[in-house]
Amino acid sequence: MKRLVAIVEDEPAIRDNYAAGFMREGYAVRTYANRAQAMSAFAARLPDLAVIDISLEDEPEGGFELCRQLRALSAELPIIFLTARDSELDAVSGLRLGADDFLTKDLSLPHLIARVNALFRRVDALRKPNTPGELVRRGALTLDAERMQAQWDGQVVLLSLTEFWIVHALARHPGHVRNRQQLMDAANVVLDDNTITSHVKRIRRKFQSIDPKFDAVQTVYGMGYRWVE
Amino acid sequence: MSLRLKLLLLGLATLVLPWGGCQYAREMESALREGEQNSLQAVSQTIAASLQGRTDLLYRESLPPADTPEPLTRGTSGHAFLQSGPYDLRPLALTAAPLLDGYSDDWPHDPSAWAYFARDDRHRFAILTGVYERMLYVLLEVRDEHPLFDAPGTNTLDPATFGDRVWLGFEDSQGEERAVFLAATGPGAVTARRIETGEYGQQSAPLEPRIRGAWQPMSHGYRIELRVPLSMLGNGFGVLVDDRDARGAAPVSYGTLRSDDLHTLGRLIVAAPELTSYLAQFMQPGLKLAVTTPSGRVLARADALGQVTGLGSGTPILARLYRRFVDQPGTRQLLESSAPIYDRDHTGVIGKLEVTQTANRWIRLRDHALMRMLNFSLSTSAVAVTLMFAFAAWLALRLSRLRQASESALTRTGLVTSFPDTDSRDELGDVARGFSTLLQRLNEYTSYLRTLAGKLAHEIRTPLTIVRSSLDNLESEQVPPSARVYLERARQGSERLNAILIAMGAATRVEEAIGSAERVSFDLVPVLESAVAAYRGAFPECSFRTELPAEGVVIRGAPDLIVQMLDKLIDNAVDFSPAGALIIVRLRLDSQAPVIEVDNPGPALPAHVQGRLFESLWQSRAGADSQPHFGLGLYIVRLIAEFHGGEASAANLPDGSGVRFAVRLAR
Numbered sequence: 001m002k003r004l005v006a007i008v009e010d011e012p013a014i015r016d017n018y019a020a021g022f023m024r025e026g027y028a029v030r031t032y033a034n035r036a037q038a039m040s041a042f043a044a045r046l047p048d049l050a051v052i053d054i055s056l057e058d059e060p061e062g063g064f065e066l067c068r069q070l071r072a073l074s075a076e077l078p079i080i081f082l083t084a085r086d087s088e089l090d091a092v093s094g095l096r097l098g099a100d101d102f103l104t105k106d107l108s109l110p111h112l113i114a115r116v117n118a119l120f121r122r123v124d125a126l127r128k129p130n131t132p133g134e135l136v137r138r139g140a141l142t143l144d145a146e147r148m149q150a151q152w153d154g155q156v157v158l159l160s161l162t163e164f165w166i167v168h169a170l171a172r173h174p175g176h177v178r179n180r181q182q183l184m185d186a187a188n189v190v191l192d193d194n195t196i197t198s199h200v201k202r203i204r205r206k207f208q209s210i211d212p213k214f215d216a217v218q219t220v221y222g223m224g225y226r227w228v229e
Numbered sequence: 230m231s232l233r234l235k236l237l238l239l240g241l242a243t244l245v246l247p248w249g250g251c252q253y254a255r256e257m258e259s260a261l262r263e264g265e266q267n268s269l270q271a272v273s274q275t276i277a278a279s280l281q282g283r284t285d286l287l288y289r290e291s292l293p294p295a296d297t298p299e300p301l302t303r304g305t306s307g308h309a310f311l312q313s314g315p316y317d318l319r320p321l322a323l324t325a326a327p328l329l330d331g332y333s334d335d336w337p338h339d340p341s342a343w344a345y346f347a348r349d350d351r352h353r354f355a356i357l358t359g360v361y362e363r364m365l366y367v368l369l370e371v372r373d374e375h376p377l378f379d380a381p382g383t384n385t386l387d388p389a390t391f392g393d394r395v396w397l398g399f400e401d402s403q404g405e406e407r408a409v410f411l412a413a414t415g416p417g418a419v420t421a422r423r424i425e426t427g428e429y430g431q432q433s434a435p436l437e438p439r440i441r442g443a444w445q446p447m448s449h450g451y452r453i454e455l456r457v458p459l460s461m462l463g464n465g466f467g468v469l470v471d472d473r474d475a476r477g478a479a480p481v482s483y484g485t486l487r488s489d490d491l492h493t494l495g496r497l498i499v500a501a502p503e504l505t506s507y508l509a510q511f512m513q514p515g516l517k518l519a520v521t522t523p524s525g526r527v528l529a530r531a532d533a534l535g536q537v538t539g540l541g542s543g544t545p546i547l548a549r550l551y552r553r554f555v556d557q558p559g560t561r562q563l564l565e566s567s568a569p570i571y572d573r574d575h576t577g578v579i580g581k582l583e584v585t586q587t588a589n590r591w592i593r594l595r596d597h598a599l600m601r602m603l604n605f606s607l608s609t610s611a612v613a614v615t616l617m618f619a620f621a622a623w624l625a626l627r628l629s630r631l632r633q634a635s636e637s638a639l640t641r642t643g644l645v646t647s648f649p650d651t652d653s654r655d656e657l658g659d660v661a662r663g664f665s666t667l668l669q670r671l672n673e674y675t676s677y678l679r680t681l682a683g684k685l686a687h688e689i690r691t692p693l694t695i696v697r698s699s700l701d702n703l704e705s706e707q708v709p710p711s712a713r714v715y716l717e718r719a720r721q722g723s724e725r726l727n728a729i730l731i732a733m734g735a736a737t738r739v740e741e742a743i744g745s746a747e748r749v750s751f752d753l754v755p756v757l758e759s760a761v762a763a764y765r766g767a768f769p770e771c772s773f774r775t776e777l778p779a780e781g782v783v784i785r786g787a788p789d790l791i792v793q794m795l796d797k798l799i800d801n802a803v804d805f806s807p808a809g810a811l812i813i814v815r816l817r818l819d820s821q822a823p824v825i826e827v828d829n830p831g832p833a834l835p836a837h838v839q840g841r842l843f844e845s846l847w848q849s850r851a852g853a854d855s856q857p858h859f860g861l862g863l864y865i866v867r868l869i870a871e872f873h874g875g876e877a878s879a880a881n882l883p884d885g886s887g888v889r890f891a892v893r894l895a896r
Contacts, residue, residue: 011691017698024705084690088741105694106727109701194738197789198745221756221792222763 002028003120006047008038008066009082010057014105018051021109022116035062039069046074048123049116052099054083054090064097071098076126078119082112088198095202101161103189111188115161122148122161138171139229141216152210162187163203166196170217170227179224200225232628236621240614246606254599261594265586266564273568273584276511276518280582282573286504287520287528287580316485316495318344318466320358320365322519322527327359327366331416331445331454336368342526346468348483354450354470363502365462367442367455369395375474376451381414385422385434389477395453395470397421397440398486398493400463408491409437411453413444419453459502465493500528517585520570523578534563534587548596551603563587627657635664679736686733693730697723732861739793739865743872746787753782753791753816753823760792761814768803776815782823784894786873794869795825797862798890802829805888822875823894830887834879842879843867866892 005027009015012033019029030047032038034057042050050070056062067079081094081102091102100119103112125147136143142151148164150157159167169186170178178186180196200217207214218228280286321342327335336357347353354371377392384390391412398408409421421440425433442455467485482488485495500520508518508531519530563585570580630649648665651658700720708716754777761775795814802812806829813828834842843863863877870877874895882889 011695013695014691014698017695017702020702021698021705024702084687084694088738088745105690106731109698194735194742194793197793198742219789220759220763221788222760222796223766 002026003048004028004030004045005116006038006042006050007031008033008035008050008056008063009053010034010055011053018109018112021113025113025117027116033057035059035066038066042070042073046077049078049080049119051080051082051112051116054081054085054094064093067094067097067099076123078123080112080115080119082107088195091198092202095160099160107189114188118148118161121146136168136171138174138227139216140211141167141171143168143171152207152214155210157206157210159203159206162189163199163206166199167203167217170225174227174229177220177223177226183224232625233618233621236617236624237614240610240617243610243613246610247603250599250602250606254595254602257598258592258595262564262588266566269564269566269584269586270568272511273566273582276508276584277568277570277582280507280520280570280580281575282571282579284572284579286501286507287570288498288500316346316467316493317498318356318358318485318495319498319522319526320360322500322530323359323361323366324530324532326361326364327368327454329418329441329443329454329456331443331452333357333368333370333452333454346484348481352470352472352481352483354468354484356468358497360459360499363459365457365459365466365497365499367397367453367457367468369453369455369468370447371395371450371453371470371472373450373472376446377473377476379412379414380476385412386424386432391471391473391480392476393451393470393472394480395468396484396486396491397455397457398465398467398469398491399457399461399497400465400493401461402463404463406465406492408486409440410434411442411444411455416445417443419444421455459499462497462499464496466497467493467495498522498526504529505531515587517583519583519585521581521583523569523581525581528580534585547604548600551596551599624657627653631657631661631664635668682733683737686730689726690730693723693726697727736861736864736868739868743787743790743868746790746872748785748787750783750785751788753784753825754778755781756788756791757795757814757816757825760795764799764812768799770808771803771806772809772811774811774813776813776817778816778818782816782818784823784873784896786894790869790872794866794892795827797866798825798827798892801862801890802827802888805829805831807831819893821896823896824891825894826889826891828882828887828889832888833881833885834888843877863890866890870894 005022007015007018007022007029009018009031010033015031015033019031022029030041032041052063052066052070054061054063056066059065063081063083067081070077070079075098079099081090081099082105083090083094083103084105094102101115103115107115125144126149134145136145140153142154143149143164144151145168148159148161150159150164150167165187166183169183183196200219204214204217207216216227216229218226220226319342321337321339323337325335336359343355343357345353345355351374352372354369356370357368359366359368371393373393379385379392379394380390395411396408397411398406401407407423409423411419411421413419419442421437421442422434423437425435427433439461440455440457442453445452445454469482469484469486469488469491471480471482473480486493504520508520508529511518512531512533514533517530517532517534520528522528564587565583565585567581567583569578570582571577572579627649634649648661648668651661651665653661696719700716700723703716757777758775761773765773799812799814806812810830813826815826815828817824817826843866863879867877870892875893877890877892879888879890881887
């Protein structure tokens with residue numbers, strides 16, 4: 001059975017292009033132009049994954065509201081924000097509302113599909129308990145590449161997909177400096193330096209909320225970041 | 230000319246007040262003077278009237294009208310008595326007693342007062358008479374080629390011993406004619422002798438001690454100074470000189486006495502002694518009264534001019550200062566007035582009364598008024614000037630505050646909302662409010678401009694996404710190979726467009742990043758070292774040198790941002806450097822403030838760009854590569870410098886070989 005991807009996007013051309021791309025990958029796609037349409041459809045049947053634009057027709061922040069409502073319906077449903085907005089504030093708000101990823105529309109369609117695939121892999125991995133995946137252990141850190149899940153001292157750190165990939169890229173080769181371009185490549189995103197910096201900041205903060213003494217992600221000024229054990 | 234100075238000058242215009250006061254004081258003075266003159270005239274006329282017909286008072290020996298049968302015919306001298314004869318003497322009214330020493334230097338120098346008598350060229354004498362305190366003083370200068378004293382130690386009555394002798398003849402108070410002679414055996418004091426004939430005819434020459442004087446030789450003659458009490462004298466008075474060329478010789482006699490019987494030919498016209506005391510009753514300080522004969526010879530005077538005090542040393546300095554301003558040069562300090570004294574019938578003039586008054590009285594009055602007026606108006610002026618100056622200073626302060634505010638408002642990119650003085654209700658407040666409104670609008674406009682890039686990026690992103698996603702989809706379609714190349718070009722174009730969009734949004738993201746940046750204390754030195762090490766790898770075509778202080782430089786700030794700022798500076802330096810250039814990264818302390826400098830060789834900055842280099846979206850220089858430059862790099866540098874409480878600047882190197890960018894940070 002095909003997985004159902006819901007696309008909520010008020011720009012018909014983009015909507016249809018994305019829909020075409022996903023369908024080519026073998027997904028079933030439903031598209032909605034606004035929040036009301038989407039919610040009424042979701043009430044009837046939840047999709048397997050939702051790609052949501054933030055501004056929807058006459059609601060500039062309708063995507064956030066939709067995300068909140070959708071998260072209320074399902075805690076596990078992967079949600080991706082895909083937006084023309086690229087402000088830090090929007091990203092933080094979106095991720096705080098429980099979105100799994102926050103992407104700007106700079107992202108190419110293949111990249112987007114790659115992320116969707118990755119999210120589905122994670123969902124699948126989480127549904128198959130007790131199956132040890134490919135684990136990376138670095139001191140207190142345990143990375144499960146299958147589930148795309150990070151643990152610190154046994155506690156799960158809730159990372160977005162981009163953040164997970166950044167941590168993964170750093171922790172796989174401790175001590176090696178990863179520059180920003182390498183991190184972007186690893187995360188399948190095209191971002192500017194400041195966005196990478198704020199991602200790293202968020203990652204540190206998330207780990208520090210578990211272990212205040214967390215200091216494993218080091219800045220190498222002018223070059224990038226490295227993982228130290 | 231500053232506003233302060235202008236208003237000060239304006240304030241000085243109030244000095245027209247004291248100036249007008251001075252003019253007024255001058256007019257008042259002349260009016261006072263005129264009034265005083267008039268009253269003085271009245272006084273002199275009153276006194277003159279009181280003296281009308283008082284010949285007895287005016288003249289010691291008034292001849293009764295019956296004795297003067299001559300008709301009153303001509304001349305100004307109405308009274309017969311005043312028909313002056315050739316031998317009459319009119320003594321001066323002396324102001325001090327001459328010392329009886331035979332010298333003329335303590336006599337007034339008044340050539341017209343002398344009377345001259347001459348027998349011939351070789352025999353003549355001059356006589357000067359004066360009255361002081363009931364004494365008649367006589368100065369006699371006799372011209373004599375052969376002055377001859379009596380033989381010493383001899384009988385004064387022995388004709389053989391006789392030298393030059395001088396006879397005085399006068400009527401005594403009873404009208405009887407008397408004569409005394411003066412004889413001296415040498416220079417010095419001399420006392421008169423009178424000839425007395427005893428009952429047996431013997432003659433003696435006893436001293437007349439009341440008539441004394443001194444005898445001194447002078448060139449071509451001798452001089453005799455004498456004093457005679459007026460009480461001895463009646464109406465007539467005369468002098469006879471016996472000039473002998475040898476002792477005992479027959480004298481050549483000449484003078485105002487008849488030589489044979491010593492009858493007095495001339496009269497002594499002297500004021501009555503009571504006249505002075507009569508005048509004294511009119512005296513008051515600052516007044517001088519004088520009674521003269523119609524021809525102007527002073528008979529008596531009472532002088533209290535010098536008695537006036539009040540404007541002496543006790544005068545306040547201020548008053549003297551004022552007086553200097555007000556007094557016109559040439560103003561006469563004395564008021565004079567005269568009135569004729571008529572005889573009883575009011576037909577002839579028997580004398581003249583001259584009244585002199587010092588100006589001090591009205592000057593004192595004027596000074597008093599002037600002082601008060603000037604004090605008042607000057608202090609008014611001073612207050613006005615002070616107030617104006619203070620007001621001007623206040624205005625200037627407000628204006629300079631406005632100016633500073635407007636200057637800083639235009640140089641800063643931050644929000645300018647507060648503007649001084651907008652609460653004032655005057656015109657300056659209007660100006661301030663106008664400025665404030667203007668700045669607010671300007672601010673709205675600039676913030677609109679600043680967000681324009683972001684908004685544009687946002688708006689362009691959606692159609693771009695359509696293009697890109699369409700291209701992505703097109704990849705999966707069957708496209709003839711001949712069309713592939715166009716597809717590829719479309720993709721490249723959209724990628725470039727996307728890069729532009731990211732760059733356009735960069736400024737906004739940097740501002741956000743700065744807004745959320747946390748400040749920590751960190752050492753600049755290792756951060757710069759590490760960053761420059763990275764640049765060596767990133768830009769192999771250039772070489773880098775660091776000039777860092779030996780000890781650490783700890784500041785509070787965001788090291789990420791500092792490195793990002795350095796990235797932009799290095800990007801810029803590399804872009805404008807020739808290949809193989811040496812780029813110098815320097816950290817120095819300028820009065821405790823750390824300054825990061827990046828020097829690169831290359832073309833100099835044109836003068837017109839220097840102030841604008843750090844503005845958003847300003848691009849004046851063509852870079853070495855073809856990558857899009859939006860002038861954001863240096864704008865980001867400025868934002869980060871300002872976040873660290875500092876400022877960024879650019880200048881050409883002193884030797885013109887390149888450019889130096891400097892960022893000053895707060896400690």
